[in-house]
Structures are given as structure tokens and as C-alpha cells.
Amino acid sequence: MASSSTSVVVSNKEKENKNTKKVTLKSSDGESFEVDESVAMESQTIKHIIEDGCANNEIPLPNVTSGILSRVIEYCKKHKEAAGESEPSVTSYTSNSTTNPLTEWDTEFVKVDQNTLFDLILAANYLDIKGLLDLTCKTVADMMKGKTPQEIRETFHIKNDYTPEEEAEVRKENQWAFE
Amino acid sequence: MGESFRKRRKILGERLRKRRKISSKAWKAETEAKYSSSSSYSWSDLPAELLGLILRKVPFVDTIRCKAVCSSWRSAATQSQAQSHSIQSTPWLMLPSDQEGDFTTSRFFNLAEKKVYKIKDVFGAFGDDVWCVGSCHGWLVMLDDEANPVIFNPFSRVHIQLPLIPVEFFKPIGRSKFAQIKKDFVSKAILFADPSHSNNFGVVVMIYGTLSSLAFCKQGDTTWTNFVGENRGYYDIICHDNRLYALRYNCSVEVWEFQSALPTKILSIEPTTTLKHVDGNLPRDKVSTQLYLVKTSSDFLIIQRTIGNFVNAEGDVVDESYLLSSSDTQPLVCPYRTKLFCVYKLDLGKKLLVKVESLKDQVVFLGGNQSMSLSSHDFSECVSNSIYFTDDRWSEMDVDYLYGGHDFGLFNLDDEEIRPIYHSDLEKFDPPPFWITPNPW
Numbered sequence: 001m002a003s004s005s006t007s008v009v010v011s012n013k014e015k016e017n018k019n020t021k022k023v024t025l026k027s028s029d030g031e032s033f034e035v036d037e038s039v040a041m042e043s044q045t046i047k048h049i050i051e052d053g054c055a056n057n058e059i060p061l062p063n064v065t066s067g068i069l070s071r072v073i074e075y076c077k078k079h080k081e082a083a084g085e086s087e088p089s090v091t092s093y094t095s096n097s098t099t100n101p102l103t104e105w106d107t108e109f110v111k112v113d114q115n116t117l118f119d120l121i122l123a124a125n126y127l128d129i130k131g132l133l134d135l136t137c138k139t140v141a142d143m144m145k146g147k148t149p150q151e152i153r154e155t156f157h158i159k160n161d162y163t164p165e166e167e168a169e170v171r172k173e174n175q176w177a178f179e
Numbered sequence: 180m181g182e183s184f185r186k187r188r189k190i191l192g193e194r195l196r197k198r199r200k201i202s203s204k205a206w207k208a209e210t211e212a213k214y215s216s217s218s219s220y221s222w223s224d225l226p227a228e229l230l231g232l233i234l235r236k237v238p239f240v241d242t243i244r245c246k247a248v249c250s251s252w253r254s255a256a257t258q259s260q261a262q263s264h265s266i267q268s269t270p271w272l273m274l275p276s277d278q279e280g281d282f283t284t285s286r287f288f289n290l291a292e293k294k295v296y297k298i299k300d301v302f303g304a305f306g307d308d309v310w311c312v313g314s315c316h317g318w319l320v321m322l323d324d325e326a327n328p329v330i331f332n333p334f335s336r337v338h339i340q341l342p343l344i345p346v347e348f349f350k351p352i353g354r355s356k357f358a359q360i361k362k363d364f365v366s367k368a369i370l371f372a373d374p375s376h377s378n379n380f381g382v383v384v385m386i387y388g389t390l391s392s393l394a395f396c397k398q399g400d401t402t403w404t405n406f407v408g409e410n411r412g413y414y415d416i417i418c419h420d421n422r423l424y425a426l427r428y429n430c431s432v433e434v435w436e437f438q439s440a441l442p443t444k445i446l447s448i449e450p451t452t453t454l455k456h457v458d459g460n461l462p463r464d465k466v467s468t469q470l471y472l473v474k475t476s477s478d479f480l481i482i483q484r485t486i487g488n489f490v491n492a493e494g495d496v497v498d499e500s501y502l503l504s505s506s507d508t509q510p511l512v513c514p515y516r517t518k519l520f521c522v523y524k525l526d527l528g529k530k531l532l533v534k535v536e537s538l539k540d541q542v543v544f545l546g547g548n549q550s551m552s553l554s555s556h557d558f559s560e561c562v563s564n565s566i567y568f569t570d571d572r573w574s575e576m577d578v579d580y581l582y583g584g585h586d587f588g589l590f591n592l593d594d595e596e597i598r599p600i601y602h603s604d605l606e607k608f609d610p611p612p613f614w615i616t617p618n619p620w
Contacts, residue, residue, distance in 0.1 A: 045195055054191060118220045125229055128199065133232070141236035146292065149247040156222040161249050170247045176298045177243040 023050065024058035025073070031066035032058060035073055042076035044128035063126045068119045071109075075132050078105060110139040114156070148178075223251050231259030238268055238291060239334075239617040260619065269558045270544050270551070270614035272569070272587070273314075273333070277605060282307060285333070287615075288601050291560040295601075301333045310361055311610060312385070313368035315418075315549035317375075317618020320368035320383065326354075326361040330370065330380060334619045339374060341383060342402045348387060348394065363574050366391060369549045371418045371437075375618060382437050384423055386413045393425060395442060406435070406442060414470040417550055426472035430454060430481055430532060432525060450532045454483055454523065461485055461518055465496045469571070473550035475541045479525040480552075481532060482545065482566065486586070490516040514582035514606065515575060517597065520566050520590045537592055538564045546587070547571045548614040566590040567600060569612045576611060584608030 021037040025046070040059075041047040049059055061069060082102055110117065117136060124132035144152055153160055162170065171178050225233075234242050234256050246253040272288040276297075285301045288294070302309045306324030313320030318330050320341075328341040349357045349364065357364070364387055371381030384395045385403075390411040394403045412428040423435040423442065430453065434446040471482045487496035491513045502510040522535040542561040543552045546569030555563035570586035577583060585606050589598045 045199075048195070048198055049191060052194065054194075060191070114222075115220060118222065118225070121225070121229055121233075125226075137229070137233045138236050140233050144233075144237050144245060145241050147241070147244065149244050152245065152248050158221070158223045158249050158252075161223075161251075162247075166250075167247060170253060173246075174243045176296050177240050178247070179297070 025069060026058045026060045027064055027066040027069045028062045029066050031069075033066075033069060033073055035077070036080075039073065039076045039080045042080055042129055042131075043072075044130075046127065061127070064123045065119070068116070068123050071112075071116070071120065072123055072127065072129070072132065075109060076129065078102065078109075079131055106135050110135060223249050227251070227255040227258055230255035234259055239619055240289060240292070240296070242619070268616055269553060269560055270548070270567075270616045272601060273613045273615050274601070274603075275584075275608055275610055275612075277603065287617075290600075291558070298333070301336075302331075304338065305329065305331070309610075311547060311613055312365040313370070313549065314547060314613050314615045315369050315551075316373035317616050318370060318373070318380075319613070319615065320370070320385075322361045322365065324358065326358040326364075328368070328383075330374070330383070332375070332618060333615070334617050335375070337375075339378065339380065342396050342400060344387075345402055348403070348405075362576060364388065366571075366573065367416060367547065367549075369416055369418055371421060371423075373618065381421070382423075384416055384418075386416060391428075395437075397437065404441070408444065415472040415550060417472055417474060419474050424472060424474070424479070426470055426481065428470075430470070432472065432479070432481075448525065448527055448530055450525065450530050452532045454481075454521070454532065461487065461496060465489070465498060466518070467515075467572075471545050471550045473543055473545070473552055475538070475543070475552040476554065479527065480535065480543070481523045481525055482543065482550075483521045483523070484517055484545070484568070485519040485521070486515050486572070487518050488515050489513040490518070512579075512581050514579070514585060515572065517568060517586050517588070517590070519595065520568075520592075522566075522592065538566075540564075542567065544614045545569070546614055547611070551614075551616075562589065562591060564592045566592070567614070569614060570608070571611070573611075576609065580607070582606045584611030587612050 022034050023037045023040045023046070025033045025035060025040060027033070037050065041050065046059060064072070079102065110120075112120070117139060120132065121136045121140070124136055143155055147155065152158070160167070230252060234245060237245065242256055246256045269290045271290070274286040274288060274295075276282070276284040276286060278284070283300045283303060284297050287296045287298065289296065302321075305321060308324045310322045311319050312322060312328075317334070318332050320328065320330050322328055327343055329338050330341060331338040344357075344364075346354065352360070366386045368383055368385035370383055372379060374380040379398045382395050382397050384393060386392070387394060391413045392410045393406040393413055393416070395406070396403045413425050414428060415426040417424050421437070422445075423433075423437070425433045425435065427433065429449070431447060431449040433444055434448075435442040436445050465488055467486045467488060469484045469486065471484065473480050473482060489497050489499055489502065491497050491501065491511065494516075496518060497513060502513055505511050522538065523532040524535045525532060538552075540554045540556050540563050541552050542555050542558070542563060543550070543566045545566060548569075553561060555561045561567075567589050568587060570584050572586065575583060585608055587600065587608075589600050590596070591598070
């Protein structure tokens with residue numbers, strides 16, 4: 001009985017060792033994150049760095065803070081898991097829940113404050129992670145629907161830099177949409 | 180140590196920038212925007228390319244409002260407009276004005292918002308009597324006052340003149356007489372490509388004349404040319420993969436290619452099964468049928484539309500004599516109405532037509548537009564397994580001053596019921612409604 005349980009443990013560990021190639025990502029505020037290489041390669045940016053042979057010790061990501069990086073890694077891990085061993089991950093964002101099994105998880109993932117959402121967009125763009133970029137952009141796009149320009153400004157804390165004449169001119173271009 | 184770290188970061192940054200083909204300026208703006216800390220963010224400072232990405236996921240009418248938010252958003256929106264990309268959205272329903280005597284305002288009903296937008300003087304440039312014969316890629320194919328064809332985008336207000344329809348097509352009547360009967364002349368016209376960015380519409384194909392023949396004109400042509408062969412009996416045309424798929428009266432589908440000067444027929448599928456005539460309370464002599472060809476994400480469908488020629492207030496299909504049967508001095512008003520749609524899948528390999536009971540998530544839009552389908556997964560405002568249809572009975576438009584253009588609605592395959600899409604007191608819609616997918620670029 002003892003031998004059989006050992007063999008189970010050994011085979012699990014073997015499986016783990018197969019994908020154990022790890023890489024360290026360093027955030028702008030100096031925190032290090034060790035992740036599986038396959039997960040890190042969800043980012044095309046990181047993938048190119050690794051393929052170029054520049055990932056010696058760790059990959060510095062000066063444009064991403066630790067708070068955001070940990071979330072991005074969480075996203076990549078979840079999506080890599082869902083995609084299985086296939087490469088690259090094909091679960092790009094779609095609201096069609098019959099083709100994207102992670103729709104619910106994705107929806108929860110982007111329930112964050114605006115600051116974080118903004119940072120996630122920039123990080124997804126810098127790291128070139130298409131699924132995350134699509135997801136975050138779509139989330140912001142949905143926040144713009146059905147709102148007047150003033151409501152959009154209030155939602156996103158944007159200052160109106162138009163003079164009254166300029167604003168009237170913009171509205172005049174497509175007057176019907178503002179009525 | 181710190182020095183080599185910074186140096187390596189700079190080298191890697193340069194490599195990334197070049198690999199992703201971003202200009203140094205844009206790269207610098209991007210990295211600087213977030214280099215400091217996340218507390219000093221501002222959405223108006225979001226790099227233009229990212230704002231462009233977001234705006235592409237925003238519905239058409241909302242992008243117009245976004246331009247009025249602030250100047251950086253306006254320039255980002257304009258920039259992304261200039262780039263070529265296909266916008267997918269549910270079609271809007273283009274309607275005439277509901278005000279008596281107002282012939283210049285057009286209304287556009289947006290399914291997503293259940294809201295009507297009024298735009299003044301959309302078709303002013305083409306005269307009072309302009310007539311629409313096609314709608315695809317957000318462009319309308321129209322015949323102006325003099326029955327000259329033109330393609331027109333009502334949102335960007337851009338128009339492209341097409342060659343005159345040759346005199347031979349409508350012999351023996353002269354051109355001025357032709358302008359009077361133009362409404363019944365072209366049953367449908369489609370464009371192969373969206374001319375928004377390149378001004379190139381590819382090919383325009385139309386079904387015309389009493390024999391329902393096909394004619395085309397390519398970008399750069401100075402006239403229209405007939406198709407070769409029998410050239411008659413066409414019911415519907417669609418463009419798919421840069422080829423023309425033409426549906427004929429016997430449910431055969433021809434596939435034509437336009438690589439050489441004249442179109443070549445590369446395939447003709449004649450199904451061995453035929454459509455069953457609808458039975459029950461839709462007797463053959465009191466109904467008309469129309470056929471449509473549409474490509475969904477997975478299949479080619481042939482859709483049969485059954486229209487009761489005279490339908491009374493209770494919804495029963497009646498005989499013309501019924502109109503005079505009442506004791507009133509006036510004949511009863513029994514407009515034609517669509518009663519039923521039957522959907523068949525065309526099995527190209529086995530050359531069979533198979534009746535389809537459910538469109539599943541697909542939603543079909545039919546009428547004078549190029550027949551199209553969308554998935555209700557992508558557009559929650561659409562009822563799945565449904566057909567949204569408009570009136571394309573051009574010959575009946577002016578028969579009665581009390582109705583015409585009114586036969587539009589929503590047919591659901593689950594319960595085979597027809598429901599209104601848009602509530603209106605009017606019964607006459609002149610010009611008749613059209614589906615149009617807004618294309619603002």
C-alpha cells in the first residue's frame with residue numbers, strides 16, 4: 001500500500017517538473033514574481049524577451065506596479081489553465097459564454113475601481129496580452145454606452161476642455177445624436 | 180549595478196518598441212503616462228491608440244457623443260475612424276417621418292436603445308422622389324429623381340454616382356417615362372465592398388426588370404452589363420467571400436466570380452428537393468411568396484416568406500371579394516401582410532433543402548437590404564431564433580393610399596408569431612423602411 005501511494009506522488013511530481021520552467025518578473029516597485037514560463041508567455045512582450053534570450057535572471061517590467069502585475073499574472077494563470085497545453089492561449093475575450101468558459105470569471109475580474117482598470121489597460125497593452133486588453137477595453141466601452149457627454153465626463157472624471165463655441169461645433173456635426 | 184539595470188531596461192524597451200512598430204513619440208508618451216504612479220491617471224490622457232481600441236467597441240451613436248467629451252477624445256475618435264475596420268452592430272430601421280407633410284426628415288430606430296433618431300434632410304441632394312433599392316455595408320443604393328443610380332451613406336453623407344442604367348434595359352419606353360416607373364424596376368441591388376475608405380465598391384449587382392435579370396457594374400465601369408446565359412428568374416443575391424450567390428425561382432443557387440471582365444458562373448446547385456407549399460389557412464391562391472438567400476455563420480439558408488394578399492383586421496387571409504362584402508359604402512381595408520416564414524438549410528454537398536426548425540442563436544434581417552444574419556450572443560438586443568423583416572413589395576407600394584411599406588415586423592420561429600418591432604399609428608410608410616447598419620466612416 002505504501003508503494004502505491006508513493007508512486008502516485010512521484011507521477012504527480014513528474015508532471016509538475018515537466019512544466020516547471022519558471023521565470024521571474026520584477027515590477028516597477030521592485031517586487032519579484034516567480035511564474036511558470038508558459039503562463040508568462042501569455043504576454044507576447046515577455047515571450048519575445050524570453051525567445052530573444054534576454055531573460056537571464058529576471059525580466060524587469062518598469063511600467064507595471066506590483067499590484068497590477070499580480071492581477072495580470074492571475075489573469076494569465078487562469079486563462080492558461082483553461083486553454084490547457086495548447087499554445088498560445090485561445091480564450092480571447094468574448095461575451096459569448098458558449099465559446100468562452102471564463103465569461104463569469106472575466107466579468108468578476110474586471111469589477112475593480114477605475115484606477116485599477118486604467119492601469120490594467122496600460123499593462124495589457126505594454127505586455128501585449130490580447131485577451132486582457134480586449135476584456136478591459138470592452139469593460140470601459142460598456143461604461144460609455146447610453147450616456148450624454150456630460151455623464152461620460154462625470155463617470156471618467158474628465159475635464160471639458162472645449163470652449164462653448166467648440167463644443168457647439170462638435171454637436172452640430174451630428175446634431176441628431178444629441179437630441 | 181543600478182546603472183546596468185537601467186541600461187538593460189532601455190535596450191529591452193527599444194527592442195519591444197521596434198518589434199511592436201510603435202513610434203518613439205507614442206512609446207514615450209505611453210511609458211511616461213504610467214511610469215510615475217497610478218494615482219495621477221487621467222482618462223483624457225489615455226494614449227490615442229488605446230482610446231481608439233476602446234471606441235471601436237462602443238456602439239456608433241455613443242462614439243458620436245464621445246467626441247463631444249473633450250478634444251483629445253475627439254481626435255482619437257477621428258483617428259480611429261480613418262483606419263479601416265469593419266463595425267458590427269445591429270441594423271437600424273430607417274423610416275420616413277411620422278409628421279404629416281414632412282417629407283424631408285428621416286427617422287432611424289435603434290434596436291439596442293429602443294430609441295428613434297430624427298435626421299433632417301438626409302436625401303435632399305437627390306430630389307423628392309428618391310427611391311432606395313438596396314442596403315449593405317451601411318450604404319444605400321438609390322435611384323434619384325431621374326432614376327439615375329447612386330450609392331449613399333446617410334450618416335457620413337458621402338455619395339458615389341453610378342453609371343446610368345442603359346436605355347436597352349428598359350426599352351421601348353424612353354428615359355423620362357422610365358423615371359416614372361422606376362419604383363418597380365430594380366428589385367434589389369448589392370455592393371461587394373464597403374467604399375468608405377477606398378471609394379471602391381468593388382461590384383454593384385442588381386436584379387431588374389420584369390424578368391428579374393442580373394446586371395452589374397464594376398468600379399471604374401461607365402455602364403451596366405447584363406449577365407450571360409438565361410439571365411432571368413432571380414429572387415435574391417448576396418455577396419460572400421467576394422463571390423455572388425444568386426437564388427433563382429426554382430431554389431437553385433448560382434455562384435459567380437468576377438475575376439475576369441465578365442462574371443463567370445463557377446457553380447450551380449440545383450436542389451433535388453423542392454419547397455413544400457405552406458398549407459392550412461394560407462391557401463395558394465390568396466398568398467404570394469418571396470424567397471431570400473442568407474448566409475449565417477455556418478450555413479446557407481433559403482427563407483420562404485408567405486404574404487397574405489389581403490388580410491383582415493382579425494388576421495385572416497381573405498379573398499379580394501371580401502373587401503366588398505361589408506354593408507359599408509367603402510370597401511374594407513385589408514392590407515397585404517406577411518403571415519409566415521419557413522427556413523430551409525441548403526446542403527451544398529448533397530444538393531438538398533432541409534427544413535430548419537430553429538435558427539438557434541442566429542437572427543436574420545430581410546427585406547430590401549442584402550440579407551444578413553447576426554448572433555444574438557453578440558447582440559443581446561436581438562431576440563434569438565427570429566427574423567426581422569421589412570416590406571419589399573415594391574409593386575404594391577402605391578396601390579392604395581391607405582397602406583404600403585407597412586409590412587415589417589419580427590417573426591419568431593419558436594411560436595411562429597409575428598410581432599411589431601416599432602409601434603406606429605401609421606399604416607403607410609412612404610418610402611418603405613429599410614434595414615441599414617450605421618457606418619459613420
